[in-house]
Amino acid sequence: MGFYWSFLTVLTLLAITAPLALSFGFGGAMAARSKIAPLSWFGKGYIAIVRGVPDIAFFLFFVIALDQGIEYLRHQIKCPDWPDAIRQGNDFIVCTAAKMPLGNAPQWVHETYGFFIAVFTFAIVFGAFAANVLFGAMKAVPKPQIETAHAYGMNTRQTFWRIVVPQMWVYALPGLGNLWMVLIKATPLLFLLGVEDIVYWARELGATKTPQFTSYPHGDWRMWYFLALLVFYLAFTRVSEIVLDRTMRRLTRGQATAGGEAQRKVAG
Amino acid sequence: MEECIQTITDYAFRSIGFGERLLPRSDFTLCQQFTLIGSGMIWNVYFGVLALVSGFFLATAVALGKAAKNPVIRKASEWFIFIFRGSPLFIQFFFAYFFFLSLKGQFAFFSPFTAAWLGALIVLFLNTAAYSGEIFYGALQCIPKGDTEAADAYGLSGWTRFRRVIWPTMLRLAWPAYTNEAIFLFHSTTLVYFSGFPAWQQKGDALYYASFFADKTFNPFVPYPILAFYFILVTLVIIAIMGRIGRRLNRHLPQDAPRPKFRFRPQIIR
Known part of the structure; x- marks a missing residue:
């Protein structure tokens, strides 16, 4: 049963992460575009750092860092008069009240907490990539469009929200589509983050079962379980490809790009 | 300082089985961390270099296959690329490992395949061949018509035409993207x-x-x-080496002509 639920875990992760990463990306891109220098440095730095380092190193790093960061903050708030240092040599010790989640919390809280740490990590990393794509897309909106908007008397904010944002999607979509594919392919890394996802279950269920422990004894089936996962991912990728293709065609309609021009010609 | 030199002699080749066998247990120094992680990089470089070099040839073949007129060859290449690009590398590793494991159960011949040095190398080789095959295919489609027409006019055909005109031009066009693929x-x-x-006897890579x-x-x-x-x-070294090769591929062009430029554009996960 857990095996089937874990597919749902992966899909939920995708459903939550994608919008979250997109909004992180939007924020990052807006920050990078900003006229205020520190904000723009922050945005550009965010994009640059996350892109330069191998992905899984980042995943492994962020989960522990986030976990410890949250516990550290809670520790500062809840137990201000704690006598010992938090970092004792190799150990990281906070008071019991600051443990996250609390030591006596039920199992599902631990699991959900782990899941959301994972979602947050994904969102940060993918947010940087989305920020990069959106930053490029915002710059790709033709200059005359913006100049026209200014000529009509719109201020910078109005131009941004009414002209740039609606038009940038067509430039952003190929990049975002790529990112979506990458995000799908990144979901097995959940396993590394300690969430019981499909990889975990495939390993568990596929392993050799002896009649002593289960009524369904079988040999080593892990190969077949992973083959099933492979097919699952391939099918998922294929469906996404088709959907993205349709969306692209829909978005191109009426745009001042080569694709839009081609559609106009076909429509006559 | 002396202690650090001792650590380096102990652990510099730990990842491939030379030197001190026991890993440090407590009081980890910065030097130990630098040495051991650096030692693990040997494996990363090993996998990367061998997969890249061997994958290069298969990639050329796959790219030509995808552009071939013969539908059987074309479909086969397309599926090869789709399977390796459409699924996570992580799952591919898992599948390959258990696949080799069950083969090993039947034929003793396959026992080295379950070790990382060969099994993982094969997966990486096929994977990079698929990714760079797609890059090369794209470049193949972008070869200027004038170049092939000129080759025809000089009376080149078949292998000579491919070897002297199409292949160099394809590489030249694909090179910036291929550099990214190498880094990735x-x-x-x-x-x-x-x-x-498994990392046998704790001989693992940098991560x-x-x-x-x-x-x-x-x-x-x-x-x-x-x-x-x-x-x-490592990334800087790759950029330097690939940049040098790229310059050589472009050396016949007028130096002020616009040429494909390398931009660092990593994707993250495969």
């Missing part, structure tokens, strides 16, 4: 020891040791930045 391949070598393949230290010290802020440092170093 090196990054993905870190996945090897985190998927099925294996980095996570070993992070586990032991509960402090991710030292080993992972060290790992990042090494990877940035």
Whole structure:
């Protein structure tokens, strides 16, 4: 049963992460575009750092860092008069009240907490990539469009929200589509983050079962379980490809790009 | 300082089985972390270089196959590319490992395949061949018509035409994208020891040791930045080498002509 639920875990992760990463990306891109220098440095730095380092190193790093960061903050708030240092040599010790989640919390809280740490990590990393794509897309909106908007008397904010944002999607979509594919392919890394996802279950269920422990004894089936996962991912990728293709065609309609021009010609 | 030199002599080749056998247990120094993670980089470089060099040839074949007129060859190449690009490398590693494991059960011949040095290398080789095959295919489609027409006019055909005109032009056009692929391949070598393949006698790659230290010290802020440092170093070396090859591929062109420029554009996960 857990095996089937874990597919749902992966899909939920995708459903939550994608919008979250997109909004992180939007924020990052807006920050990078900003006229205020520190904000723009922050945005550009965010994009640059996350892109330069191998992905899984980042995943492994962020989960522990986030976990410890949250516990550290809670520790500062809840137990201000704690006598010992938090970092004792190799150990990281906070008071019991600051443990996250609390030591006596039920199992599902631990699991959900782990899941959301994972979602947050994904969102940060993918947010940087989305920020990069959106930053490029915002710059790709033709200059005359913006100049026209200014000529009509719109201020910078109005131009941004009414002209740039609606038009940038067509430039952003190929990049975002790529990112979506990458995000799908990144979901097995959940396993590394300690969430019981499909990889975990495939390993568990596929392993050799002896009649002593289960009524369904079988040999080593892990190969077949992973083959099933492979097919699952391939099918998922294929469906996404088709959907993205349709969306692209829909978005191109009426745009001042080569694709839009081609559609106009076909429509006559 | 002397202690550090001692550590380096002990652990510099730990990942391939030379030197001190026991890993440090407590009181981890910065020097130990630098040495061991650096030692693990040997594996990353091994996987990256061999997969890249061998994958290059298969990639050329796949690209030509995808552009072929024969529908059987074309479909086969398309499926090859789709399967390896459409599924996570992580799952591919797992599948390959268990696949080789069950083959090993039947034929003793396959026992080296379950070890990382061969099994993971094969997966990486096929994977990079698929990714760079797609890049080369794209470049093949972009070869200027004038070039092939000129080749025809000179009376070149068949193998000579391919060897002297089409192939160099394809490489020249694909090179910036291929550089990214190379960098990206090196990054993905870190996945090897985190998927099925066991690190026998704790001989692992750089990320294996980095996570070993992070586990032991509960402090991710030292080993992972060290790992990042090494990877940035490797990335710079790749850019330098590939840039030199790219210059050689472009050397016949007028020097002020616009040429494909390399832009660092990593994707993350495969």
